[in-house]
Amino acid sequence: MSVEMELRSARVRYGPLEALHGIDLPVPAATLTVLLGRNGSGRTTVLRALAGTVPLSAGRVLWRGADVTRLHAHQRARRGLCFVPDRRALYATLTVAENLELAAQGPDVATALDVYPELRPLLPRRAGTLSGGEQRMLALSRAVLAPARVVLVDEPALGMSPAVAARTYRHLGALDAAVVVAEQRPPAGLPPGTLVHELRRGSLRFSGELAEFTSRTWGGEEGPASSRA
Structure with missing residues (x-):
């Protein structure tokens, strides 16, 4: 190992x-x-x-x-190296879609939505308006999308x-x-x-x-x- x-x-x-x-x-x-x-x-x-x-x-x-x-x-x-802290792990004033596109460095965010389909209907919402669990899913999408x-x-x-x-x-x-x-x-x-x-x-x-x-x-x-x- x-x-x-x-x-x-x-x-x-x-x-x-x-x-x-x-x-x-x-x-x-x-x-x-x-x-x-x-x-x-x-x-x-x-x-x-x-x-x-x-x-x-x-x-x-x-x-x-x-x-x-x-x-x-x-x-x-x-x-x-990808670091996802427990707080302040996303851009609250940007939409869910914009956060995902930044993490993916482009528009292809399908992988994150496959792991967290709960985010699909939330794409136009601002990240700061999501619940705690929804924000955590969005933050974890960085680990999904960023190689x-x-x-x-x-x-x-x-x-x-x-x-x-x-x-x-x-x-x-x-x-x-x-x-x-x-x-x-x-x-x-x-x-x-x-x-x-x-x-x-x-x-x-x-x-x-x-x-x-x-x-x-x-x-x-x-x-x-x-x-x-």
């Missing part, structure tokens, strides 16, 4: 507070990776560190072995119905990209082979496969700080 991106000894500070405490985290190619943790655990900061929207105070970000620590977010995007080598999504299913959330995860798991998502707990519908990293207070407490994490959790095991690094 080849590594597409990785954090090495990564530390991130927000003022006097350190959000990541020197973590090592590989992102395998063509694999779905889930970052789990409560609010404040550091999962969103990991995504931002990979995307380049927050700087590291120490450590490195590697992309296929090349050091990209100093590359800005737009430079990483040009290299094939990317790395896809980072913070809470993909936020505001979605269970059926749409399961469809979203099926699609994310089928992408030919290194996909990393952040969630508070394991969502339903994760494909076999999904990798899980559990963060607590800016440190990794578990790294392994989903089945191992599930058996460990339901078995009541606390385990070491990282059972598989």
Whole structure:
């Protein structure tokens, strides 16, 4: 399993507070990776560190072995990184159709409408008038339409119905990209082979496969700080 991106000894500070405490985290190619943790655990900061929207105070970000620590977010995007944050992930004053065309870099938005047919009758609506779940579908369309080598999504299913959330995860798991998502707990519908990293207070407490994490959790095991690094 080849590594597409990785954090090495990564530390991130927000003022006097350190959000990541020197973590090592590989992102395998063509694999779905889930970052789990409560609010404040550091999962969103990991995504931002990979995307380049927050700087590291120490450590490195590697992309296929090349050091990209100093590359800005737009430079990483040009290299094939798609980041969908949990908020402000769309253009509220533009219509749904215009948002999709920007993501597709052209008028061919059929792929997104195949994944999210709920958006079809909303095409003339301004994005800011949509419900929370509808806005999330529109934001996730960026990951559907933009060809990317790395896809980072913070809470993909936020505001979605269970059926749409399961469809979203099926699609994310089928992408030919290194996909990393952040969630508070394991969502339903994760494909076999999904990798899980559990963060607590800016440190990794578990790294392994989903089945191992599930058996460990339901078995009541606390385990070491990282059972598989």
